[in-house]
Amino acid sequence: MTYPTQPEASHFIDGQYVEDASGAALPVIYPATGEKIADLHAATPALVDRALEAARRAQPAWAAMTGTERGRILRRAADIMRARNRELSELETRDTGKPLQETLVADATSGADALEYFGGLAATLSGEHIQLGEDFVYTRREALGVAVGIGAWNYPTQIACWKAAPALACGNTMVFKPSETTPLCALKVAEILKKAGLPDGVFNVVQGYGEVGAGLVSDDRVAKVSLTGSVPTGRKVYAAAAEGMKSVTMELGGKSPLVIFDDASLEDAVSAAINANFYSTGQICSNGTRVFVQDGIREAFLARLAERLKAVKTGDPLDEATNFGPMVSERQREIVEGFIAKGQQEGARLVAGGGRLEGEGFWIEPTVFADVEDHMTIAREEIFGPVMSVFGFATEEEALERANATIYGLSAGVFTRDIARAHRFVAALQAGSCWINTYNLTPVEAPFGGMKMSGVGRENGRVAIEHWSQLKTVYVATGAVEAPF
Numbered sequence: 001m002t003y004p005t006q007p008e009a010s011h012f013i014d015g016q017y018v019e020d021a022s023g024a025a026l027p028v029i030y031p032a033t034g035e036k037i038a039d040l041h042a043a044t045p046a047l048v049d050r051a052l053e054a055a056r057r058a059q060p061a062w063a064a065m066t067g068t069e070r071g072r073i074l075r076r077a078a079d080i081m082r083a084r085n086r087e088l089s090e091l092e093t094r095d096t097g098k099p100l101q102e103t104l105v106a107d108a109t110s111g112a113d114a115l116e117y118f119g120g121l122a123a124t125l126s127g128e129h130i131q132l133g134e135d136f137v138y139t140r141r142e143a144l145g146v147a148v149g150i151g152a153w154n155y156p157t158q159i160a161c162w163k164a165a166p167a168l169a170c171g172n173t174m175v176f177k178p179s180e181t182t183p184l185c186a187l188k189v190a191e192i193l194k195k196a197g198l199p200d201g202v203f204n205v206v207q208g209y210g211e212v213g214a215g216l217v218s219d220d221r222v223a224k225v226s227l228t229g230s231v232p233t234g235r236k237v238y239a240a241a242a243e244g245m246k247s248v249t250m251e252l253g254g255k256s257p258l259v260i261f262d263d264a265s266l267e268d269a270v271s272a273a274i275n276a277n278f279y280s281t282g283q284i285c286s287n288g289t290r291v292f293v294q295d296g297i298r299e300a301f302l303a304r305l306a307e308r309l310k311a312v313k314t315g316d317p318l319d320e321a322t323n324f325g326p327m328v329s330e331r332q333r334e335i336v337e338g339f340i341a342k343g344q345q346e347g348a349r350l351v352a353g354g355g356r357l358e359g360e361g362f363w364i365e366p367t368v369f370a371d372v373e374d375h376m377t378i379a380r381e382e383i384f385g386p387v388m389s390v391f392g393f394a395t396e397e398e399a400l401e402r403a404n405a406t407i408y409g410l411s412a413g414v415f416t417r418d419i420a421r422a423h424r425f426v427a428a429l430q431a432g433s434c435w436i437n438t439y440n441l442t443p444v445e446a447p448f449g450g451m452k453m454s455g456v457g458r459e460n461g462r463v464a465i466e467h468w469s470q471l472k473t474v475y476v477a478t479g480a481v482e483a484p485f
């Protein structure tokens with residue numbers, strides 16, 4: 001059977017689509033209906049080798065181009081992505097199940113932003129000059145070499161671009177392995193980069209399960225690994241990369257707090273809590289899934305939230321009126337249902353949702369628990385689904401201590417009209433991205449990444465350049481060489 005969404009082949013290596021049907025079957029399922037929409041294959045070791053070899057071969061010439069030349073290609077790719085936004089968004093919706101209403105504004109557009117931003121920065125890369133009397137030192141900012149990118153399933157286009165754009169801007173080449181759950185979109189990124197003039201071999205895509213990722217990470221040709229995924233995978237990938245002393249960026253999971261004080265705008269706080277828990281059906285790493293609401297407004301908050309939940313519109317995710325999609329897979333739905341059952345067993349009060357939604361596909365209701373306590377499983381573990389936990393608190397000190405009492409440190413938010421408190425509070429939060437009076441905004445200009453178990457390194461912002469390049473120091477002598485004998 002052929003599907004409209006079937007790509008030309010499973011992999012994109014050295015500038016062309018490549019297939020090897022002897023690789024393990026990798027079916028692609030549309031989460032809204034459970035139907036198969038493409039048949040792909042995991043890369044065989046021979047294909048992984050071919051992709052790495054293509055990236056290795058292409059790297060010196062790519063790095064030798066000027067930053068302006070590299071940047072021009074990335075910026076052209078950004079323009080193509082924007083021009084094809086609707087088609088790419090529809091594919092993202094089919095790949096992930098996220099409603100088109102979201103994908104039209106958050107995926108190819110965010111990928112294009114990254115390509116444009118790092119395309120612009122490419123021309124500005126430089127070292128420094130340090131005068132030492134008549135001698136001097138200069139530093140050269142150099143590429144790392146061949147990089148491996150490994151993606152999670154929730155933002156397949158964005159993740160590919162957030163990794164490829166800074167990596168390529170700095171003169172690295174990349175082999176990218178998308179999540180086996182959402183493998184389609186990264187192939188489009190590769191196609192578009194080629195169309196924009198990217199030399200063959202600079203950006204390659206290979207499909208596969210964890211073992212393909214593991215093979216890439218341990219290969220000697222690889223200088224840098226950037227993973228977006230869960231903490232358990234991050235532990236394995238970081239350890240494997242350490243064997244080869246490779247640089248890493250780890251964008252991992254979270255259990256982020258959203259703290260709402262009595263003086264906050266209730267309507268805005270409810271909006272932020274909705275965005276922080278139900279956007280992308282809760283499948284966002286930075287979600288504020290522990291919502292701490294100060295005692296004075298908690299009942300009002302829950303009442304208004306219940307009202308607002310009436311406007312949830314499920315249905316065909318390709319209908320732009322739909323604002324809530326299915327879970328990405330049957331397995332992920334079962335995981336989330338397991339957490340909901342645990343929440344009930346451990347005594348949290350279910351105030352909304354909790355069950356499946358009608359229809360084919362992997363639908364689940366937006367779910368809210370109140371009276372959640374810090375020791376409960378749903379308060380401690382990342383659920384990665386549409387499950388909000390609401391906690392009470394009395395004082396700022398208490399909220400801070402409880403917000404930070406987690407192994408994670410990806411993100412956090414605070415809602416208050418007291419400007420001094422807002423800044424005091426975020427200064428003490430142990431989280432890589434904090435928001436004051438909003439939640440989950442991640443523009444490409446702002447560094448993004450985790451503290452504690454949530455990760456290592458930063459994506460986006462100028463600082464990403466530090467994580468995708470290395471410095472060489474050159475000492476230049478101008479006088480005689482002194483020696484002891």
Ligand SMILES: NC(=O)c1ccc[n+]([C@@H]2O[C@H](COP(=O)([O-])OP(=O)(O)OC[C@H]3O[C@@H](n4cnc5c(N)ncnc54)[C@H](O)[C@@H]3O)[C@@H](O)[C@H]2O)c1
Nearest residue numbers: 151152153178179209210213214229230233251252253285
């Ligand atoms: N911090 C961020 O930027 C960010 C963004 C999105 C998702 N996430 C996190 O991702 C997780 C959800 O995504 P997921 O379920 O796809 O994560 P996952 O950890 O199961 O898989 C991530 C990727 O790693 C690959 N992989 C698995 N085992 C591997 C191994 N041993 N070696 C190399 N690669 C391996 C998978 O095939 C997949 O491509 C959540 O924890 C979420 O918080 C983080």
